[in-house]
Structures are given as structure tokens and as C-alpha cells.
Amino acid sequence: MADYGLKISKAGYDVKTATDKDFIFTSKYTAFKIFAEYTGTITFVTDGTTAEGSTTITHDLGYKPAFLIMLGTASALDQLPFNRTSSAVYWGFSTTSIVRLGGFIVSATNVTFNYKIVVYIEDVPV
Secondary structure, three states: OOOOOOEEEOOOOOOOOOOHHHEEEEOOOOOOOEEEEEEEEEEEEEOOOEEEEEEEEEOOOOOOEEEEEEEEOOOOEEEOOOOOEOOEEEEEEEOOOEEEEEEEEEOOOOEEEEEEEEEEEEEOOO
């Protein structure tokens, strides 16, 4: 089989001799294609013991797309799912028109996080 396609190697590696792990990109493998990225803040509002919140973005693709959700502070976003504790649960799902992010936190005060949602053009296999 011929060795052809698009390859971009990491700095310091010769694209002609580099191994797969030394590539930034290679067309040898399928890559997700980004449809859109959404950023914002989500506030979890407390009832005195538990804070709850959710946010919805609209994509209107007509099918359930693959997606990635990151949640955290302005300086550090973590990909969902991340360490679940007994004091917090975060979730996300997609439909044919939206991606929704939400969760519950044990907290006596309101809590606000930054989020980033990446929606891919690929659909979720059924």
C-alpha cells in the first residue's frame, strides 16, 4: 500500500521519517470536524443546600451531533465527564436541534462556571 496523504510533523521531527505519534496531523486517521464552538457562563442557583443549573445551545443540524463539553474557571476548563464527587454531578446531551449542559452541586451559595461546547459535524451513531 502506498504511503501518501497529508502529514504535519511536530517541530523537530522530519515528516518523511516521523512515526504516527510525532505527527500533529495525519490524514491516515479520521478526525472530527468542528461545526461550531460556543462559550459562556452557567450559574447554578442554590435552594440553600443544592445548586442546580443548565444551559442550552441551538445547532439545528437535524441530527444528534457528537459534542464536547468543558466546564470550569476562566483559567482552567475540564472536559466532561470529569471526577464526579458525592457533592457534584454534571451532564450533557444532544438532540437533533440542541446541546444541553447541566448539573447539581451541594452548595449553600450560587456558583458560576465558564463553559465551552464544541459541536462536531459528525453525528452520533445509533
